[in-house]
Amino acid sequence: MKKVDCMTHKNIWIVAEHHQDIIQPVTKQLITKANQIKDDKKVTVILFQTKEQKLEQQLLNYGPDEIITVCDDRLKEAPDSLIADLLSQLNHKFQPNSILFGATVIGRSISARLQAKLLTGLTADCLDLKFEENLLIQIKPSYGDNIMCEIVCPNNYPQMATVRPNVFMATEIQNKETKVVIMNDMNFKEDKRITVYEEIPLLSKSDSIANADRVIALGRGMSGEEHINKASRLATKLGAKIGVTRPLTDLPSFSVDDQIGQSGSSIAPKLLITLGVHGAVQFTTGITKSKYIVAINNNPKAPIFDIADYGFVGDAKSFVEALLKLIQ
Amino acid sequence: MSLHIVVCVKQVPVSNNLKIDPITKNMMRSSEPGIMNPFDQNALEAALKLKERFDAKVTLLSMGPKNFEITLRQGLAMGADDAILLSSRGFGGADTLATGYVLSQAIKAIQNVNLVFFGRQSIDADTGQVGPIVAELLGWPQVTYISQINSIDEKSIEAVRLMEHMQQSIKVKLPAVFTVRSELNVPRYPSPRSIMLSYQKEIKVWDEHSFELDLNRIGIQGSPTVVRKVWNPTKVDKETELLGEDPESAARKLLQVLRARDII
Numbered sequence: 001m002k003k004v005d006c007m008t009h010k011n012i013w014i015v016a017e018h019h020q021d022i023i024q025p026v027t028k029q030l031i032t033k034a035n036q037i038k039d040d041k042k043v044t045v046i047l048f049q050t051k052e053q054k055l056e057q058q059l060l061n062y063g064p065d066e067i068i069t070v071c072d073d074r075l076k077e078a079p080d081s082l083i084a085d086l087l088s089q090l091n092h093k094f095q096p097n098s099i100l101f102g103a104t105v106i107g108r109s110i111s112a113r114l115q116a117k118l119l120t121g122l123t124a125d126c127l128d129l130k131f132e133e134n135l136l137i138q139i140k141p142s143y144g145d146n147i148m149c150e151i152v153c154p155n156n157y158p159q160m161a162t163v164r165p166n167v168f169m170a171t172e173i174q175n176k177e178t179k180v181v182i183m184n185d186m187n188f189k190e191d192k193r194i195t196v197y198e199e200i201p202l203l204s205k206s207d208s209i210a211n212a213d214r215v216i217a218l219g220r221g222m223s224g225e226e227h228i229n230k231a232s233r234l235a236t237k238l239g240a241k242i243g244v245t246r247p248l249t250d251l252p253s254f255s256v257d258d259q260i261g262q263s264g265s266s267i268a269p270k271l272l273i274t275l276g277v278h279g280a281v282q283f284t285t286g287i288t289k290s291k292y293i294v295a296i297n298n299n300p301k302a303p304i305f306d307i308a309d310y311g312f313v314g315d316a317k318s319f320v321e322a323l324l325k326l327i328q
Numbered sequence: 329m330s331l332h333i334v335v336c337v338k339q340v341p342v343s344n345n346l347k348i349d350p351i352t353k354n355m356m357r358s359s360e361p362g363i364m365n366p367f368d369q370n371a372l373e374a375a376l377k378l379k380e381r382f383d384a385k386v387t388l389l390s391m392g393p394k395n396f397e398i399t400l401r402q403g404l405a406m407g408a409d410d411a412i413l414l415s416s417r418g419f420g421g422a423d424t425l426a427t428g429y430v431l432s433q434a435i436k437a438i439q440n441v442n443l444v445f446f447g448r449q450s451i452d453a454d455t456g457q458v459g460p461i462v463a464e465l466l467g468w469p470q471v472t473y474i475s476q477i478n479s480i481d482e483k484s485i486e487a488v489r490l491m492e493h494m495q496q497s498i499k500v501k502l503p504a505v506f507t508v509r510s511e512l513n514v515p516r517y518p519s520p521r522s523i524m525l526s527y528q529k530e531i532k533v534w535d536e537h538s539f540e541l542d543l544n545r546i547g548i549q550g551s552p553t554v555v556r557k558v559w560n561p562t563k564v565d566k567e568t569e570l571l572g573e574d575p576e577s578a579a580r581k582l583l584q585v586l587r588a589r590d591i592i
Contacts, residue, residue, distance in 0.1 A: 019493045019494065020493075077496070079469065079498075080460065080470055080472070081463075081464075081469060081470065084464070104491070104492055105472065105473045105489075105490075105491040105492060106491060108455075108456045108457065108460075108472075109456075109460050109470065109472040109473070110460075111457075112424070112455075112456070112457035112458075112459070112460035112461050112464075113460040113461070113463065113464045113470065115424070115425060115457065115461060116425065116428060116460070116461040116462075116464035116465050117464060119425065119552070120425075120552050121423065121425065121551075121552035121553035122424065122425070122457060122553075123553060124424075124453070124454060124455035124456065124457060125454055125455070137556075141454075141561070142452065142453055142454070143341070143452050143453075146560070147558055147559070147560060147561075148558070148559050148560070148561050149555050149557070149558050150555070150556045150557035150558075151553050151554065151555055151556065152553070152554050152556050153552050153553050153554070154554055155552065156552045191469060192501075193469045193500060193501040193504070194469040194471070194498065194499070194500045194501070194504075195498065195499045195500075196496050196497070196498050197497055197498070197499055198496065198497035199494050199495070199496050199497075200494055200495050200496075200497075201493060201494045202490075202491075202493060202494050202495060214591075214592075238592060255510065255511065256510065263451065263454055270591055271586065271591045271592070281560075281561055285561055292586075292589070292591060293566075294571075294582060295568070305568050306566065306568075307566050308566065308568045309566060309568065309569065310568065310569050310570075310571055310582060310585065311568040311569070311570050311571065312570070312571045312572065312575070312578040312582075313570070314573075314574070314575060314578070315575065318575040319575045319578060319579060321575070322575040322576045322578070322579035322580075323579040323582070323583070325576075325579075326579050326580060326583055327583070
């Protein structure tokens with residue numbers, strides 16, 4: 001493999017994602033993770049922003065070695081193809097070792113377009129990353145999280161991956177020097193065929209589960225309408241968000257965006273209460289970053305109890321009713 | 329002018345209990361019956377809705393082994409006009425890049441295609457990469473994760489792209505590639521009559537010699553990524569403190585514990 005003892009390709013790039021002037025948590029999580037695994041490599045954040053934004057300020061505390069930023073008002077509401085093209089230009093100029101994206105709608109859409117430009121490998125939805133010399137080892141789930149795969153891209157640079165939000169913890173670093181490079185000589189190939197003419201911010205459910213401090217997860221045992229209403233009342237009282245297991249995404253009240261687990265969202269709340277959740281591995285891989293897990297299930301052998309801090313073996317609905325009474 | 333719409337579909341296993349080939353590390357698909365990837369059903373439904381309003385032809389396109397015909401037959405029964413299966417040993421072991429390359433070359437060979445629809449991702453590999461790869465290789469604009477089609481004429485489409493924190497309204501000139509979310513529509517069920525009629529439609533099978541391809545860019549040799557290891561995820565068991573015998577005392581105990589830990 002050519003990647004051993006290679007002196008070039010020493011930068012790990014992270015493509016920053018921001019929304020309404022806020023750098024997204026996944027970008028910060030990736031900086032911390034890249035710093036932990038970089039060895040002799042440099043961690044560089046690629047930041048596309050408008051002239052006024054100055055978003056590099058939000059990145060400095062997480063200690064990347066370098067920020068390469070393109071500041072241009074044409075980046076507002078830019079289509080995927082424009083960002084992919086700019087990244088391709090930067091890649092040819094700087095020859096990074098790897099390029100990491102959040103496994104978000106925008107990250108998945110731009111990275112794949114870039115992959116086809118650069119004719120290299122891209123691994124989707126990674127849960128872990130490490131290096132062997134210059135070779136990036138990418139660990140990702142497949143087949144509804146029944147299998148984990150280790151994927152490498154041995155003969156091509158850059159090595160590209162999208163990484164699921166919330167699988168790593170972002171940590172602030174004090175007093176680290178970060179070099180900020182402003183790129184002024186980019187070639188903007190604007191595509192007249194596509195126009196983003198409106199952007200409406202949403203308070204989407206998946207966002208709120210992934211970033212919520214308290215989550216109530218509903219499984220098959222709580223799929224009745226009355227059960228869901230009771231759980232919603234409890235969620236309101238506790239200030240919690242509701243997430244579900246895969247089967248419940250078929251109900252009208254929920255969608256894939258509400259799903260916790262391997263093919264849904266990973267969550268990292270301080271408190272997770274699971275109601276009627278059996279605890280299949282597809283689900284539990286999405287909750288491992290939870291601080292306290294409380295499991296309610298009528299089957300004492302349900303695997304959810306293997307990872308719960310507190311448990312109650314019994315009817316989930318009666319338990320919710322009892323809790324609601326006590327909180328009133 | 330009429331529209332020619334290609335819908336790219338993948339067959340996925342019904343269950344997740346699958347076997348891995350210990351040597352090639354590829355999924356051993358042949359032992360399993362398959363279904364059309366659910367998001368691809370939304371993609372086909374989107375195309376069929378357009379066909380109801382415009383003079384349009386809908387072609388299904390899939391790459392995979394011969395038994396992917398099950399899925400193509402299902403798509404024909406839903407209302408697609410014809411189907412092409414890209415099937416050959418040479419295509420096997422392809423990652424997203426090699427798959428996207430073969431699909432894009434096939435779309436070029438079909439000729440005069442105005443729109444390509446994909447599901448947002450397959451439910452087995454879950455990558456969502458192939459749609460954007462095909463768009464790039466065709467040099468067409470892409471609109472991914474669409475949840476709504478606002479308007480369409482024969483030259484352009486206005487669609488809503490639903491993202492985690494916002495939705496974008498996008499206008500795009502054709503030809504273009506779209507990947508669709510399940511929010512876009514509810515896929516139709518084929519009627520018994522349309523299922524019967526689907527057997528009169530032909531499924532064309534193309535191999536690597538049926539259309540123009542750089543053979544170095546297909547199958548395993550065209551795939552930059554290598555699966556080095558496959559395993560089943562393990563879990564570490566925790567000590568679980570049981571809260572009590574009946575709901576009332578368990579609920580009371582839980583509140584006590586959570587308050588003590590300053591969680592609520």
